[in-house]
Each structure stands twice: as structure tokens, then as C-alpha cells.
Amino acid sequence: MCQVCARDITDTFMVERETALLKKIDINVAESEKRSGKNTVNMQETYTVYLIEIRPANAAEGGLPVGDSPWRRYSEFELLRTYLLVTYPFVVIPPLPEKRAEFVWHKLSADNLDPDFVERRRLGLENFLIRVASHSVLSKDKIFYQFLTEEKGWREAVLETGFQDKADSRLKSLSATLRVKNPDKSFTDLKQYSDELNSAISHLLRVRAKVADRMYGVYKVHGNYGRIFSEWSAIEKEMGDGLQSAGHHMDTHSASVDDILEEEEHYADQLKEYLFYTDALRSVCRKHELIQYELEMAVLDLASKKQQREELTTGAVRVFSLKGMSSKLFGQESPEQRESRLAALQQSIQASEDAVLDKNQECREFMRMSWEEVKRFKEQKDRELREALISYAIMQISMCKKVGDNMGTATCDPHHVTRTM
Amino acid sequence: RRAIWWVYIYIYIYPTIVYIEVVLTNGKPIETSSPASASSLLNRLQLDDDLEADTLDLYASTETRDLFVTVDDPKKHVSTMETYITYRVSTKTSRIEFDLPEYNLRRRYQDFDWLRMKLEDSQPTHLIPPLPEKFVMKGVVDRFSEEFVETRMKALDKFLKRVADHPVLSFNPHLNAFLTAKDLNKRQGLALLTKVGESVKQAAGGYKLRARPPEYCVMGEYLDTFNQKLGTMDRIAQRILKEQTEYLVELREYGSVYAGWAGSEDALTRPLEGVAGCVSTCCGAMEDLSEGMSQELLPVLREYVLYIESMKNVLKKRDQSQAEYEGRLEAAVIRKQEEKTPVPVEVEKCQDRVECFNADLKADWERWQSNKRQDFRQLLTSMADKNINYFEKCQSAWESLVSQLQDDQAENTNETNCD
Numbered sequence: 001m002c003q004v005c006a007r008d009i010t011d012t013f014m015v016e017r018e019t020a021l022l023k024k025i026d027i028n029v030a031e032s033e034k035r036s037g038k039n040t041v042n043m044q045e046t047y048t049v050y051l052i053e054i055r056p057a058n059a060a061e062g063g064l065p066v067g068d069s070p071w072r073r074y075s076e077f078e079l080l081r082t083y084l085l086v087t088y089p090f091v092v093i094p095p096l097p098e099k100r101a102e103f104v105w106h107k108l109s110a111d112n113l114d115p116d117f118v119e120r121r122r123l124g125l126e127n128f129l130i131r132v133a134s135h136s137v138l139s140k141d142k143i144f145y146q147f148l149t150e151e152k153g154w155r156e157a158v159l160e161t162g163f164q165d166k167a168d169s170r171l172k173s174l175s176a177t178l179r180v181k182n183p184d185k186s187f188t189d190l191k192q193y194s195d196e197l198n199s200a201i202s203h204l205l206r207v208r209a210k211v212a213d214r215m216y217g218v219y220k221v222h223g224n225y226g227r228i229f230s231e232w233s234a235i236e237k238e239m240g241d242g243l244q245s246a247g248h249h250m251d252t253h254s255a256s257v258d259d260i261l262e263e264e265e266h267y268a269d270q271l272k273e274y275l276f277y278t279d280a281l282r283s284v285c286r287k288h289e290l291i292q293y294e295l296e297m298a299v300l301d302l303a304s305k306k307q308q309r310e311e312l313t314t315g316a317v318r319v320f321s322l323k324g325m326s327s328k329l330f331g332q333e334s335p336e337q338r339e340s341r342l343a344a345l346q347q348s349i350q351a352s353e354d355a356v357l358d359k360n361q362e363c364r365e366f367m368r369m370s371w372e373e374v375k376r377f378k379e380q381k382d383r384e385l386r387e388a389l390i391s392y393a394i395m396q397i398s399m400c401k402k403v404g405d406n407m408g409t410a411t412c413d414p415h416h417v418t419r420t421m
Numbered sequence: 422r423r424a425i426w427w428v429y430i431y432i433y434i435y436p437t438i439v440y441i442e443v444v445l446t447n448g449k450p451i452e453t454s455s456p457a458s459a460s461s462l463l464n465r466l467q468l469d470d471d472l473e474a475d476t477l478d479l480y481a482s483t484e485t486r487d488l489f490v491t492v493d494d495p496k497k498h499v500s501t502m503e504t505y506i507t508y509r510v511s512t513k514t515s516r517i518e519f520d521l522p523e524y525n526l527r528r529r530y531q532d533f534d535w536l537r538m539k540l541e542d543s544q545p546t547h548l549i550p551p552l553p554e555k556f557v558m559k560g561v562v563d564r565f566s567e568e569f570v571e572t573r574m575k576a577l578d579k580f581l582k583r584v585a586d587h588p589v590l591s592f593n594p595h596l597n598a599f600l601t602a603k604d605l606n607k608r609q610g611l612a613l614l615t616k617v618g619e620s621v622k623q624a625a626g627g628y629k630l631r632a633r634p635p636e637y638c639v640m641g642e643y644l645d646t647f648n649q650k651l652g653t654m655d656r657i658a659q660r661i662l663k664e665q666t667e668y669l670v671e672l673r674e675y676g677s678v679y680a681g682w683a684g685s686e687d688a689l690t691r692p693l694e695g696v697a698g699c700v701s702t703c704c705g706a707m708e709d710l711s712e713g714m715s716q717e718l719l720p721v722l723r724e725y726v727l728y729i730e731s732m733k734n735v736l737k738k739r740d741q742s743q744a745e746y747e748g749r750l751e752a753a754v755i756r757k758q759e760e761k762t763p764v765p766v767e768v769e770k771c772q773d774r775v776e777c778f779n780a781d782l783k784a785d786w787e788r789w790q791s792n793k794r795q796d797f798r799q800l801l802t803s804m805a806d807k808n809i810n811y812f813e814k815c816q817s818a819w820e821s822l823v824s825q826l827q828d829d830q831a832e833n834t835n836e837t838n839c840d
Contacts, residue, residue, distance in 0.1 A: 400816035
């Protein structure tokens with residue numbers, strides 16, 4: 001539920017509710033619970049699990065749940081997401097809510113077990129699942145459906161897909177980033193944009209935390225007025241009631257900051273989601289670089305083999321090679337040897353040509369599919385962030401109204417405090 | 422002359438009775454041990470019908486003002502010896518004590534200080550309103566900054582108005598001189614001597630007060646507690662100003678981050694720049710609020726701290742005057758018993774002094790309480806207004822942004838919005 005306008009979150013994805021999956025089911029991360037157990041290194045730990053409830057879509061409140069209604073912990077969500085990242089590298093995979101509370105201002109707890117944090121995480125996890133279910137490609141994934149519905153055996157199933165083997169190693173990715181010669185310009189631009197967006201949103205969140213901290217300070221000191229007015233009213237006769245009332249309004253004003261900042265956390269969460277989205281964008285860019293790099297390598301490989309063939313057939317040594325050197329030193333090889341080598345080379349070239357064609361195809365496919373994805377993401381981002389900014393502005397308006405009203409009844413109303421003074 | 426004393430006593434006793442019987446004692450009449458007890462005084466009053474009419478008129482006329490003073494128009498004067506500020510003091514009056522109906526002249530702080538000293542000396546039984554502080558730390562505060570001069574001028578204006586509104590002080594010849602004389606023949610030296618002389622006189626007296634009447638104890642306690650509360654409020658106000666300043670720093674950066682982000686977007690440029698603009702407006706509004714607080718709230722708190730100091734001095738002097746009377750009376754009674762001499766005139770004069778003092782003090786106390794209520798009511802209302810103003814400015818900025826963005830949205834898409 002959007003806390004500002006009390007709308008169902010799924011309404012935001014009106015366009016995307018068109019997936020077959022969401023037509024069938026409603027997804028809800030209904031509850032959270034604390035569990036204790038032994039972890040992988042056999043140590044006792046406390047962790048939180050979340051209940052995933054699937055019901056038939058548009059059913060009445062009493063609709064029977066679909067599947068096992070599994071309880072999942074955060075690390076299982078992470079596993080699911082990693083699987084999706086590897087399996088669909090051209091998709092901008094929706095992010096999970098933050099692992100640890102960051103960008104906190106002093107009052108907000110950084111403790112993962114804090115109830116407010118758990119509640120916000122619950123909403124974030126639900127949001128994640130709904131976004132995946134709204135995606136035309138991701139929603140069809142079997143493992144995803146199993147995650148939603150099967151209590152036991154999901155972990156084994158996901159590991160059985162062998163996705164971990166398919167994962168590109170970090171080293172390979174890094175090397176590709178450094179050495180790719182002709183990355184597509186739109187991807188370079190995309191990478192730059194995602195860096196800029198990342199930097200802008202993190203800066204924003206950092207400063208917002210400081211602003212929240214300062215604002216809290218201002219409001220809380222006003223609370224001191226409440227106390228002093230109360231003390232002062234005790235020594236006054238005519239002014240006493242007026243001062244008491246003024247003091248009370250000061251207390252109300254001071255206490256209102258808690259609600260204000262609580263509501264702003266929702267806005268911060270929306271920004272955080274897009275901050276984490278930039279990682280998904282960068283992932284797609286990296287995949288492109290990797291494929292492009294592999295294509296370039298395949299092309300180079302083909303070119304060098306053709307070069308070798310030419311040398312072999314014409315006998316001309318264009319480039320220094322050990323073979324050329326040794327044939328100069330130790331005499332030419334026999335025509336039979338040359339013939340067999342040429343044949344082997346020809347086969348190798350054929351394989352290389354196929355590889356280049358395949359890689360080219362893969363590259364083009366990837367670029368086409370991912371570009372569709374990026375377009376969709378951009379449109380979603382523009383729409384949702386615009387809504388978030390409008391909601392933020394509306395929140396500010398309602399906050400100004402509330403505080404202004406409180407002040408107004410305090411001393412501006414001539415029939416209230418001032419007359420009793 | 423005696424008649425005038427009765428007039429003054431009548432003016433002050435009437436409200437004093439009300440004050441003592443209703444306000445101070447919660448409706449229960451008390452017996453004071455003071456020689457100037459309300460009931461005994463009342464008994465001694467010889468109410469003349471004509472006098473009554475006059476006194477009623479006189480009382481009424483203190484409410485119909487016939488003396489208006491204003492302090493404004495500060496100007497800097499630079500001379501080889503010094504640089505200082507003068508203020509225009511304008512007077513409009515119909516009183517016969519003034520030769521002309523209007524006066525306009527320039528005075529500097531020194532002149533106000535002189536006036537206050539003269540008033541204190543010549544009217545020791547009255548509460549003289551305070552002046553803004555004389556000395557400011559040269560390094561810390563700029564004596565010629567617009568803000569400082571403005572604040573000081575407002576305080577001087579208040580001081581003069583309070584004096585002019587006072588039924589006794591406003592007739593003081595020194596005030597007249599201050600408002601009308603081209604050159605104030607200040608004779609600072611003499612004033613100093615008078616002050617020293619008086620304190621010497623009092624020290625020489627060395628009378629100890631036996632029993633202070635409870636109403637003055639109550640006043641003293643009230644002043645101490647109120648002083649303490651004022652001090653706390655001043656500290657709170659300063660703290661709020663400090664927090665608001667730091668909040669402002671962060672808020673400015675917050676706005677600029679939105680503006681920076683807008684640069685790397687296209688569809689989101691307008692909303693982001695819009696938010697940056699709103700935040701900037703809020704910053705301006707907060708600046709105004711802080712400025713208003715520091716210019717209006719802090720000076721009033723400080724003024725009342727000084728006022729309390731003055732009032733405490735007056736209470737002390739009253740105690741001393743009562744102590745002297747009691748001392749002399751005791752001595753005289755003993756001598757009377759021993760030597761069969763009548764009570765000397767000295768003692769009677771002392772008694773009169775004490776009675777006048779008490780009457781003046783109570784009247785001034787009442788006036789001060791009323792001023793205090795008015796001042797603080799106005800102050801709290803003004804502070805609340807400033808705060809409301811701040812939130813209204815912010816609210817309207819955000820509202821215009823929302824309507825602008827929603828218009829844009831309506832143009833571009835058909836989606837429903839959060840309302």
C-alpha cells in the first residue's frame with residue numbers, strides 16, 4: 001500500500017499487470033517472524049523470515065492460498081535474484097531492499113532486527129516479487145514460480161539449474177571492461193548515465209539524512225519551550241492558563257516531527273530502489289561489454305588464422321613468427337606436411353567463422369533485447385520517480401498544513417490563548 | 422502640597438486595594454504589618470467631593486494620552502574623535518508643561534543614559550524602564566550594523582514611550598529637558614556625585630529591616646523565579662536559532678543536489694528542478710523566520726531581565742526606606758519614654774516616605790505586570806505568526822509545484838495521479 005495515497009502498490013504497474021502470471025495470482029509478503037537456528041558455520045543466529053502468500057487474482061478476501069505459502073529469509077531472495085541475473089542477463093533485474101540500513105539519521109535504528117526496518121523490508125520484498133511477476137520474461141520463469149509456491153525443495157531446484165556455472169567470473173567481466181575496443185555508443189552512454197544516477201541518488205540520500213537529523217533537532221528544542229511555559233505558568237495568575245495552552249501546543253509541535261520523518265522514510269525507500277536499480281543497469285552494460293569483447297576476440301582469432309593460412313599458401317612471411325624463423329633456419333617443410341597443416345588450419349578457420357557468426361548473432365540479439373529492456377526501464381523510471389516527487393511535494397504540503405494549523409490554534413486565535421493571558 | 426499627596430495616594434490606593442484583596446490574596450483580606458496598611462490609609466483619607474471629581478478626572482486623563490513620543494531615523498555621525506549614531510526623537514503634546522506642541526531633535530544613546538540616571542535619582546520610589554545594554558563587545562557585535570542599530574532603536578523607543586506613559590515620570594522635568602532642550606546640559610559629573618552621595622547616605626543609615634511585609638516577599642520571589650525562566654527561555658531561543666542555522670546549511674545542499682541531478686535527466690528535469698526551487702524557497706523562508714526571531718524575541722527577553730533588575734533595586738530601596746523609618750521610630754519611642762518628647766518631625770517624614778514608596782511601588786508593580794502581560798502576549802502571537810508565515814510560504818511553493826507538475830502530466834499521459 002502506498003502510504004501517502006493509500007493506493008495498492010500494484011496499481012502503479014497498471015501497464016504491467018498484463019502478464020499472464022499476475023492475471024492469475026495476487027502476491028503478498030504478508031508477515032514477518034523471528035527465527036533462531038544454526039547457520040552454515042554451525043553457530044546460533046537469529047534471523048527474520050517472511051511469509052509469501054499467493055492467492056488467486058481478484059478473489060474475495062477468503063480466497064484459498066495457492067501453493068505452500070512458504071516462509072523465506074532474505075538470503076533466499078538474494079539467491080533467487082542472482083539466479084535471475086545470470087539466467088536473463090539482458091533484463092534490468094529489479095533490486096532487493098537494502099541488506100543493511102544505510103543513510104540513517106541518528107534516530108533511525110541501523111539494526112536489522114528493528115521492527116521498523118523489518119516492516120520496511122517486508123514491503124520492499126513484496127515490491128520486488130511483484131515487479132518480477134510484472135515482467136513479460138521473468139514472470140514465466142519456473143524457478144520464480146517455485147520460489148513463490150514451494151516450501152521445500154526450492155533451494156535444490158535452483159542449484160540444479162547450474163546457473164552458478166554460467167555466471168561470468170568477475171575477473172572476466174573486469175578484463176572485458178578494460179579491453180573492449182568498440183563498445184556500442186548507446187551502452188557507453190547508458191553506463192555513464194547509470195553512474196550519474198547512482199551518484200546523484202546516493203548524494204541525495206546522504207544529504208537527506210543530514211537534513212532529517214537537523215530538522216529533528218529544531219523540533220525537539222521547541223519541546224523545551226513546552227516545559228518552560230508550563231513552569232512559568234505556575235508563577236503567573238492571569239497569564240497562567242494562556243501559557244499552559246501555549247506550552248501544550250509547543251509539545252504537540254515538537255512531537256509532530258516523528259510522524260513527519262517516518263513518512264519521509266517511504267520516499268527515501270523509493271529513491272533507494274532506483275539507486276539499487278543502477279547496479280542492475282550496470283550489470284547489463286557489463287554483459288554487453290563481455291559479449292562484445294568475446295566477439296572482438298573471435299574476430300581477431302579468425303583474422304590471425306586467415307593470416308596464417310595466407311602465409312602457408314604463399315610462403316610469404318609478413319609478420320615475424322617463430323615458424324617462419326625456424327623454417328628459415330631449419331629449412332622448409334615438406335609439401336605433405338604443409339598440406340596437412342593447411343587442412344587443419346582450414347577446419348579451424350571454418351570453426352572460427354562459425355564462432356564469429358554465432359557471437360555476432362549473440363551480440364545483436366543481446367543488444368536488441370537489452371535495448372528493449374532499457375527503454376522499458378527508462379519509461380518506468382521516469383514515470384515512477386515523477387510520481388514519487390509529486391508525492392513528496394504533497395507530503396510537504398500536508399505537513400505544512402498540520403503544523404501551521406497547530407500554531408494557528410495556539411496563539412493566533414484571539415479567543416484562545418491570548419485572551420486568557 | 423499636602424493635597425497633591427492625597428491625590429496621588431488615592432490614585433494608587435484604589436487599584437492597590439483591588440490588587441491586594443483580589444489578586445494577591447485570592448479574595449481573602451490580609452492584615453499587613455506595614456505601617457502603610459491599606460485600611461489605615463483609607464481611614465486617614467479625607468475625601469473631598471471636589472477632590473474626588475478631580476482625582477477621577479486625573480485618573481481618566483492618564484488614560485487619554487496627551488504626550489506622544491517616537492524614536493526613529495538613525496543616522497551615523499563621523500567625527501575625528503569618534504563615530505556614533507543619533508536618533509530622531511519626536512514629541513507631540515498638548516500639555517502645558519511644554520512650550521510648543523511639537524518637538525523634533527536628535528539624541529544619542531549617551532543622552533538616553535543620562536535621562537535614565539536622572540529619573541532614577543529624582544524618582545527613587547518609582548520603577549524606571551530599562552535601556553538596551555550600553556556596552557557591546559567590540560569584536561563580537563558590529564555597533565553600526567543595520568540589525569544592531571535597528572534593535573537598539575526599537576528598545577530606545579520602547580523605553581521613551583514607557584516613560585511618557587507613566588503618570589508620574591512623564592511629568593519629570595528631566596524628561597521635559599530631554600524632549601525639548603537643544604543642548605542637554607548633562608553635567609555627568611554631578612550626576613555621579615548625587616548617586617554616590619545617596620548610596621553613602623544609605624550606607625550611613627545602616628538600618629536593618631526587621632520584617633518585610635509578605636506582599637513584598639512575594640514580589641521578590643516572583644521576580645527571582647521569573648528571572649530564572651527568562652534566562653532559560655533566552656537559552657532555548659539561542660539554541661533554536663543555532664539549530665535552524667545548521668538545518669539551513671544542510672537544506673541548501675539538499676536543494677542543490679536536486680538541481681544537479683536534473684542535469685543528467687530529460688523527462689525528469691522539470692520535476693527535479695521544481696523540487697530544487699521549492700527547497701530553495703523554504704530556505705529563504707527559514708532565513709526570514711530566524712531573522713525575525715532574533716530581532717524580536719531575544720531583545721524582549723533581555724529587556725525584561727533588565728526590568729527585573731530595576732524592580733529588584735526598587736524593592737531594595739523600599740526595604741531600606743522602611744528600615745530607616747522603623748529604626749528612627751524605635752529610637753524616637755525610646756526617647757519619648759525616657760525624655761517625654763513628642764515624636765519628631767523627622768520620623769513623620771520617614772513614615773510619609775515609606776507610605777509613598779509603598780504606594781508608588783504597588784502602582785508601578787501593577788502597571789509593570791499589565792505591561793508584561795501585554796508584551797508577552799504580543800510576543801508569543803508574533804512568534805507564532807512568524808512560524809505560520811514560514812509554513813505558509815513553504816506550503817504555497819509546494820502547492821504551485823504540484824499543480825504545475827500535474828498539469829504537465831495531464832498533457833503528457835492519461836494516468837490518474839495521487840491526490
